[in-house]
Amino acid sequence: MPELPEVETITRELRPKIRGRMITDCVIIRQDVIAHPKPAQFCKAIVGEKIINVSRKAKYLILELGNKKRLVFHLRLSGTIAVIPLDLEPQKFSRLVLVLNDCQLLFNEPRVLGRVYLISSKERPPILKGFYKLGCEPISDDFTTDYLKARLKNRKARIKSLLLDQNICAGMGNIYSDEALFRAGIRPLRRANRITNKELEKLTKALRDVIAEGISNFGTSVSDYTRTDGKNGNFQNFLCVYGREGEPCKKCGTKIALKKIGNRGTRYCPKCQH
Numbered sequence: 001m002p003e004l005p006e007v008e009t010i011t012r013e014l015r016p017k018i019r020g021r022m023i024t025d026c027v028i029i030r031q032d033v034i035a036h037p038k039p040a041q042f043c044k045a046i047v048g049e050k051i052i053n054v055s056r057k058a059k060y061l062i063l064e065l066g067n068k069k070r071l072v073f074h075l076r077l078s079g080t081i082a083v084i085p086l087d088l089e090p091q092k093f094s095r096l097v098l099v100l101n102d103c104q105l106l107f108n109e110p111r112v113l114g115r116v117y118l119i120s121s122k123e124r125p126p127i128l129k130g131f132y133k134l135g136c137e138p139i140s141d142d143f144t145t146d147y148l149k150a151r152l153k154n155r156k157a158r159i160k161s162l163l164l165d166q167n168i169c170a171g172m173g174n175i176y177s178d179e180a181l182f183r184a185g186i187r188p189l190r191r192a193n194r195i196t197n198k199e200l201e202k203l204t205k206a207l208r209d210v211i212a213e214g215i216s217n218f219g220t221s222v223s224d225y226t227r228t229d230g231k232n233g234n235f236q237n238f239l240c241v242y243g244r245e246g247e248p249c250k251k252c253g254t255k256i257a258l259k260k261i262g263n264r265g266t267r268y269c270p271k272c273q274h
């Protein structure tokens with residue numbers, strides 16, 4: 001959390017609010033959220049730069065600046081972005097403030113796990129390694145059954161763990177992977193190499209559908225995630241398994257089970273998923 005649909009929602013809402021604005025000041029409230037370069041260099045490098053565009057790659061939010069520099073936000077578990085008027089004070093968990101011409105962008109992160117990176121076009125800082133190794137996103141045209149089949153071939157790990165692997169399913173996280181496996185009727189504990197072609201076809205479609213529906217519902221608000229105006233997303237109202245352990249399955253009435261897989265809480269229906 002937040003996963004691809006939440007970061008996509010933030011990107012879409014942020015773009016019209018900040019595109020074309022200039023960064024006039026940078027206030028780092030918690031030094032450790034600035035992962036690259038050093039905090040002092042970070043501010044110097046971005047003040048005076050214009051925000052050309054707002055984009056997204058997997059779960060990373062990107063502010064594209066002049067000089068081909070990019071500000072990359074990794075929101076991790078609880079990072080959110082808020083845009084507030086110039087005359088308001090930062091909020092309780094604000095870790096970084098970017099002052100723009102006519103508003104302020106706040107990076108709020110209660111758990112201080114989220115990070116911000118400033119990279120230039122040629123630079124590939126090792127600390128941001130995962131960003132350069134991302135696989136296909138489930139909503140991209142390249143994410144086909146053949147793609148998934150090739151990536152899962154000979155893999156004995158449990159399917160749930162591999163769906164969370166950003167080299168395979170970029171942007172995927174715990175919520176949408178549980179939901180996709182439910183829709184595809186596949187038990188999250190299954191070994192990836194034992195999943196049939198027919199099931200892989202269903203899974204490809206399910207992954208694509210849950211991500212697309214998550215986006216059209218402005219994301220899922222179950223813990224810290226809010227939209228840039230502080231409102232909740234809407235997809236939590238459509239979840240079939242995530243957060244529903246012990247409750248009846250919406251299809252068959254069986255109690256939804258909860259198991260730890262690779263240290264991640266995983267929910268599934270013991271009857272509908274095989």
Ligand SMILES: [Zn+2]
Nearest residue numbers: 249252269272
């Ligand atoms: Zn069921």
